[in-house]
Amino acid sequence: MSPCHQTRNPFSEAESPAVGVVCEQLSKSFGSLEVLKQIDLRIEPGEIFVLMGPSGSGKSVLLKHIVGLERPSAGKVMVGEFDAAEAETREKIRMALVFQAGALFNSLTVYDNLALYPREHRLASEAGIREKVMRALQILSLENAAGKYPSQLSGGMRKRVAIARALVQEPQLMLYDEPTSELDPVMSATISEIIATLKDEYHVTSIVVSHDRDLALNIADRVGILMEGRLAIVAPPAGLRQTTDERVADFLNPKINLKQPRFRELAG
Amino acid sequence: MKPILAVLEGIGDTVLLLVRTLRHASSLPRQLPRFIDQCYQIGYATLPIVAILSFFIGGVLALQAGYSMSNFGAKEFIGSLVGLSMARALGPVMVAVLVAGRVGSAITAELASMKVYQEVDALVTMNIPPERILVLPRLAAVLVMMPVLAIIANLVGWFGGALVAHTVDFIALEPDKYFETLRRYTKFDDIADGIIKAEVFGFVVVLVCCSIGLRTRGGPREIGASVTKAVVTSLILILVLDYFLTKALL
Numbered sequence: 448m449s450p451c452h453q454t455r456n457p458f459s460e461a462e463s464p465a466v467g468v469v470c471e472q473l474s475k476s477f478g479s480l481e482v483l484k485q486i487d488l489r490i491e492p493g494e495i496f497v498l499m500g501p502s503g504s505g506k507s508v509l510l511k512h513i514v515g516l517e518r519p520s521a522g523k524v525m526v527g528e529f530d531a532a533e534a535e536t537r538e539k540i541r542m543a544l545v546f547q548a549g550a551l552f553n554s555l556t557v558y559d560n561l562a563l564y565p566r567e568h569r570l571a572s573e574a575g576i577r578e579k580v581m582r583a584l585q586i587l588s589l590e591n592a593a594g595k596y597p598s599q600l601s602g603g604m605r606k607r608v609a610i611a612r613a614l615v616q617e618p619q620l621m622l623y624d625e626p627t628s629e630l631d632p633v634m635s636a637t638i639s640e641i642i643a644t645l646k647d648e649y650h651v652t653s654i655v656v657s658h659d660r661d662l663a664l665n666i667a668d669r670v671g672i673l674m675e676g677r678l679a680i681v682a683p684p685a686g687l688r689q690t691t692d693e694r695v696a697d698f699l700n701p702k703i704n705l706k707q708p709r710f711r712e713l714a715g
Numbered sequence: 716m717k718p719i720l721a722v723l724e725g726i727g728d729t730v731l732l733l734v735r736t737l738r739h740a741s742s743l744p745r746q747l748p749r750f751i752d753q754c755y756q757i758g759y760a761t762l763p764i765v766a767i768l769s770f771f772i773g774g775v776l777a778l779q780a781g782y783s784m785s786n787f788g789a790k791e792f793i794g795s796l797v798g799l800s801m802a803r804a805l806g807p808v809m810v811a812v813l814v815a816g817r818v819g820s821a822i823t824a825e826l827a828s829m830k831v832y833q834e835v836d837a838l839v840t841m842n843i844p845p846e847r848i849l850v851l852p853r854l855a856a857v858l859v860m861m862p863v864l865a866i867i868a869n870l871v872g873w874f875g876g877a878l879v880a881h882t883v884d885f886i887a888l889e890p891d892k893y894f895e896t897l898r899r900y901t902k903f904d905d906i907a908d909g910i911i912k913a914e915v916f917g918f919v920v921v922l923v924c925c926s927i928g929l930r931t932r933g934g935p936r937e938i939g940a941s942v943t944k945a946v947v948t949s950l951i952l953i954l955v956l957d958y959f960l961t962k963a964l965l
């Protein structure tokens with residue numbers, strides 16, 4: 448990591464300090480369902496942190512706490528020096544979240560989906576916005592989709608539009624909720640490159656929720672595995688392989704037993 | 716106890732939404748295209764049906780009044796009766812009911828779907844307040860369009876009344892007599908009072924429909940539930956407000 452810790456955006460000359468994220472004793476319950484249990488986590492400015500874990504373990508909920516869409520039941524989340532639950536935090540720090548389901552604006556074209564943020568925040572002239580938007584679309588091979596509506600896109604295209612839209616926001620902190628889940632291997636590799644480039648060149652802090660082991664092991668500075676609402680392990684990729692925690696090892700390398708498939712027990 | 720709390724919560728949220736929206740009022744000039752689009756939506760959705768309904772309401776008023784008044788030889792006052800009833804009472808209520816049914820329901824459906832499909836969440840993470848781009852242009856547009864719709868309702872209703880009064884055999888009132896009493900007894904204040912009513916109704920309907928839409932939680936089924944709730948709430952509010960406004964404006 449370079450010592451200056453400045454984020455420079457791919458799309459603008461503006462510089463701002465890289466931000467870290469700190470969860471302190473973060474707990475979250477929905478009614479009687481405890482989703483997050485006293486999570487302590489410190490993500491360094493400019494780090495790529497990959498969050499893995501079984502489906503339903505609370506990864507998306509954790510991301511939503513960081514962008515302030517959910518409020519902690521107990522404990523707190525700090526982004527830089529600001530409390531993530533406060534609305535002002537989003538004015539102080541540019542964050543972008545790639546939603547698991549995309550969350551594209553269905554009544555806007557792909558182009559307008561991307562252009563909304565810079566237009567509303569008056570970041571550039573219409574010509575400047577056009578340049579930014581087309582560049583982001585190009586990075587994700589979406590030039591031909593600019594005039595289409597989200598309903599006319601495939602699942603993977605929608606995901607890419609969501610990523611492109613986040614890029615246009617020029618974030619200091621970028622959160623991805625399963626960015627590669629619907630993408631082919633080549634596109635997945637492109638996403639890994641994007642994440643790594645944003646870190647190396649612009650010191651963007653990235654938190655990536657992913658089930659993609661390759662992505663995690665290739666680009667992560669550290670990987671955290673969330674299990675039943677707790678972080679079972681937080682370690683650099685190399686450290687994961689040496690884990691002695693059986694649950695973690697099983698999660699990363701599930702045994703496939705064709706002779707005795709798991710569902711056969713259920714089938715009776 | 717629970718339903719009462721829910722109603723109170725709804726009122727609280729709606730007032731809060733209004734306050735938050737008004738805080739962004741200064742951004743309206745920048746949102747001119749959105750505002751114009753909303754004016755078009757509101758006008759386009761309601762104008763044809765407003766015209767048809769007010770034509771027939773004017774006609775029915777004239778018919779009923781003609782039937783009763785012919786007996787007293789007072790049929791030239793049909794004009795004043797239709798004129799006043801449309802302007803003060805029926806016009807604004809009818810326009811508001813149509814706006815609730817056509818515009819309000821569409822607003823709630825759109826905002827509820829944006830909420831359910833996380834588009835509203837996406838706006839929040841982008842630091843674009845949903846009130847600013849979703850609620851403000853609609854409130855402004857309805858304030859501009861309600862007087863237009865109310866005036867059109869009046870004009871078409873009056874002409875409908877005139878036509879019926881002229882063509883129905885047992886009334887057979889000359890249009891110039893009809894319009895003479897209409898003009899004599901329908902004052903500017905009557906029309907203005909009607910427009911004030913229409914403004915209040917339209918504003919409340921759009922605010923409530925936005926609020927219910929944005930408070931939708933859950934899945935697609937909730938979108939339908941919200942739309943029903945928004946239309947029913949709007950209709951109740953129109954009639955309740957009508958009573959109090961009529962009293963206040965008497």
Ligand SMILES: Nc1ncnc2c1ncn2[C@@H]1O[C@H](COP(=O)(O)OP(=O)(O)OP(=O)(O)O)[C@@H](O)[C@H]1O
Pocket residue numbers: 477480482500501502503504505506507508509547
């Ligand atoms: N708004 C909510 N209300 C109630 N329960 C919720 C809500 N959001 C999430 N949950 C619950 O919290 C738990 C964790 O959900 P979350 O979406 O974070 O899982 P996840 O780890 O992202 O899973 P996946 O890998 O399948 O996306 C689930 O049991 C889910 O049912």
Ligand SMILES: [Mg+2]
Pocket residue numbers: 506507508547624
């Ligand atoms: Mg998830």
